[in-house]
Amino acid sequence: MGFLDRGRSKKKGRRVVLVGLDGTPYTFVRRLIAEGRAPNIARLAEQGSLLRMNSTWPWVSSVAWSTMMTGVNPGKHNIFGFVDRDPSSYKQFIPTSRTMKAKTLWEMLSEAGKRVIVVNVPVTYPPRPVNGILVGCFLSPSLEKAVYPESYVPTLKSLGYIIDADPWKARxxxxxxLQEVNAALDARIRTLFYLFEREKWDYLQVHIMETDRLHHFLWQPMEEGDPVYAPAFYEFYRRIDEMLGRLAAKLDEHTTLLWMSDHGFCTIKQEVYVNRWLMDMGWLKLRHIPPDPQKGLEEVAPDSIAYSLDPGRVYLRVRGREKEGCVAPGAEYEQYRDEIAAAALRLRDPRDGSPIFRAAFRREELYHGPYLEQAADLILAPYDGYDPKGALYKETLTYKGDELVGMHTYDDAMFYLGGATIPQTEFSVVDIAPTILQLMGVPPSPGLDGRSLV
Amino acid sequence: MEQKGFTVWFTGLSGSGKTALALRLEEELRRRGLKVERLDGDIVRQGLTRDLGFSKEDRDKNIERVTFVAKLLTRNGVAVLCSFISPYRDVRARSRQEIGNFVEVYCYAPLETLIERDVKGLYKKAIAGEIPNFTGISDPYEPPENPEVMIDSSQETEEESLAKIVRKLEELGYLSPTESEKAYTEEEEALIEARLAALGYL
Structure with missing residues (x-):
């Protein structure tokens, strides 16, 4: 419907620059401030609102950022995790911007005649056209395919821009x-300042994925005060602090600085294999042990009741919906859902008897909208430290590895708004798009679930 | 999942792209495995409504019969694609009410563009007074106030227009979102899967 707005004159509103710090916990930043490790952030926090924010369930970046960029819940934007499945074939697929069904903040801004530049936000590949520039996220297969308009690829190449650090190297x-995330951060910072200074924009959002990566690999050594890795971790954040300070110094009076994260982080106590648990309970059966990894969910046997995808998403094998489904919709469905939910809440860590899940949400408790049917039937919410995994087959219920040592948390995301006070104390990522629209003087599209914080 | 029936109703002046888009949509829906039936002004007037002319009364009757057929198909799980000028707002409102699962697509292009295009040579004749009651020239067209989708064929490519309709059908729950176009080649998908696996998401 963009053509209806073409030629409409620009309304007055502020320019906004937003830096995404993937997975940076609010409480961690507060600690950095208290320990004098983030002087720029400390000063900026006094000139604006630095607040704690809730993520989404589940708290993975694909769901959280899709919610951030659309201002609607997953039932309306259709992104429920980093993987999803077609229930009629059990084929798994990676949701992309084509799977995402809601209009993005930058599409709304584009339609209002604003020029936008968006870099590296999860679930923006393939790049959907905007009035400006869009660079896809770490799910892009190559830089060449990640950029709208394509003609901007050479500029990014000359800046040494890269799609992602190599996670296999990092493992x-x-x-x-550390080398990988620091090198990627270099490229991100260089690109941020180039775009900030050299391009025309009303809205600029640059996403730093490397914070999340650093946390996945090094959160535990940081927390434990490792003599080598804790200082390296703080050094990384010194660079983040410096970047935000440098950016703030360049703002004019018409531009507002925002930064945010999409979830918090903590050390993994144990990974939890939900499919192993479903097998132990008799709800999941596999055709072969061990299953053929090439076949994925096709290894689920026909008389299974349920299976799970990462993280803690449990699907019932409902007749008429799922291939060879055997659970009757209605009373039987509800009965199994109740049973599995209750059993999840009773599940204990075999090592010390700690409870693993704090809640088992029925999908309609979390989501509403036309894509509710694509959501998992139950979303298991763990206590911090228990990381629910989607592996189809593991021999044990829990495991603790030493490569990936950090995991996400729900209630410790962060939002910063420069130069204004936010009265709300409880809000979530769904409220960010409406807030930015309000700041920029663009009326929100109908049907948004979030509310402006200003 | 069982197919939910629905009717996509293309309305707009002659030459605005109704039939062309309906054909593209038909192709796309069949590719997705849906049962599809296309009802087109140019076709039904050779059979179902052969006896009718172009007076307001006859036009209403034409739409009334087509609506009846679309209603039967829709309630039996068929995707029905209707392309009719259907110039009167109240008549389209009645079709919407009768059919239920109704998605109105307004095909627009400026009249000057249509006259210039004149694919069927009808505008020329109408302007010369050879065709009486010709919508847009000698008969009124009442544009929809709240169509589900609006198309401007003077500004959009057929691809873009089709994508808009498909997206709306997905949004309304008539098409399964998992059918979305693939974003990766097999090789690329393997690369991205490996990346996600390294990060523990698979």
């Missing part, structure tokens, strides 16, 4: 992980 050793 090899913590030294390599």
């Amino acid at each position: 090899e050793s913590k030294e390599l992980a």
Whole structure:
């Protein structure tokens, strides 16, 4: 419907620059401030609102950022995790911007005649056209395919821009992980300032994925005060602090600085294999043990009641919806859902008896909208430290590895708004798009679930 | 999932792209495995409504019969694609009410563009007074006030227009979102899966 707005004169409103710090916990930043490790952030926090924010359930970046960029719940934008499945074939697929069904903040701004530049936000590949520039996220297969308009690829190449740090290298050793994330951060910062200074924009959003990566690989050594890795971790955040300080110094009076994260982080106590648990309970059966990894969910046997995808999404094998489904819709469905939910809440860590899940949400408790049917039937919410995984087959219920040591948390995301006070104390990522629209003087599209914080 | 029936109703002046888009949509829906039936002004007037002319009364009757057929098909799980000038707002409102699962697509292009295009040579004749009651020239067209989708064929490519309709049908729950176009080649998908696996998401 963009053509209806073509030629409409620009309304007055502020320019906004937003830096996404993937997975940076609010409480961690407060600690950095208290320990004098983030002088720029400390000063900026006094000149604006630095607040704690809730993520989404589940708290993965694909769901959280899709919610951020659309201002609607997953029932309306159709992104429920990093993987999803077609219930009629059990084929798994990676949801992309084509799977995402809601209009994005930058599409709304584009229609209002604003020029936008958006870089690296999860679930923006393939790049959907905007009035400006869009660079797709780490789910892009190559830089060439990630950029709208394509003619901007050479500029990004000349800046040494990269799609992502190499996560396999990062798994090899913590030294390599540090090298990888620092190099990627260099490219991100260089690109941020180039775009800020050299391009025309009303809205600029640059996403730093490397914070999340750093946390996945090094959160535990940081927390434990490792003599090598804790200082390296703080050094990384010194660079983040410096970047935000430098950016703030360049703002004019018409531009507002925002930064935010999409979820918090904590150390993994144990990974939890939900499909192993479903097998132990008799609700999941596999055709072969061990299953053929090439076949994925096709290894689920026909008389299974349920299966799970990462993280903690449990699907019932409902007749008429799922291939060879055997659970009757209606009373039987509800009965199984109740049973599985209750059992999840009773599940204990075999090592010390700690409860693993704090809640088992029925999908309609979390989501509403035309895509509710695509959501998992139950979304299991763990206590911090228990990381629910989607592996189809594992021999044990829990495991603790030493490569990926950090996991996400729900209630410790962060939002910063420069130069204004936010009265609300409880809000979530769904409220960010409406807030930005309000700041920029663009009326929100109908049907948004979030509310402006200003 | 069982197919939910629905009717996509293309309305707009002659030459605005109704039939062309309906054909593209038909192709797309069949590719997705849906049962599809297309009802087109140019076709039904050779059979179902052969006896009718172009007076307001006859036009209303034409739409009334087509609506009846679309209603039967829709309630039996068929995707029905209707392309009719259907110039009167109250008549389209009645079709919407009768059919239920009704998606109105307004095909627009400026009249000057249509006259210039004149694919069927009808505008020329109408302007010369050879065709009486010709919508847009000698008969009124009442544009929809709240169509589900609006198309401007003077500004959009057929691809873009089709994508808009498909997206709306997905949004309304008539098409399964998992059928979305693939974003990766097999090789690319393997690359991205490996990346996600390294991060523990698979």
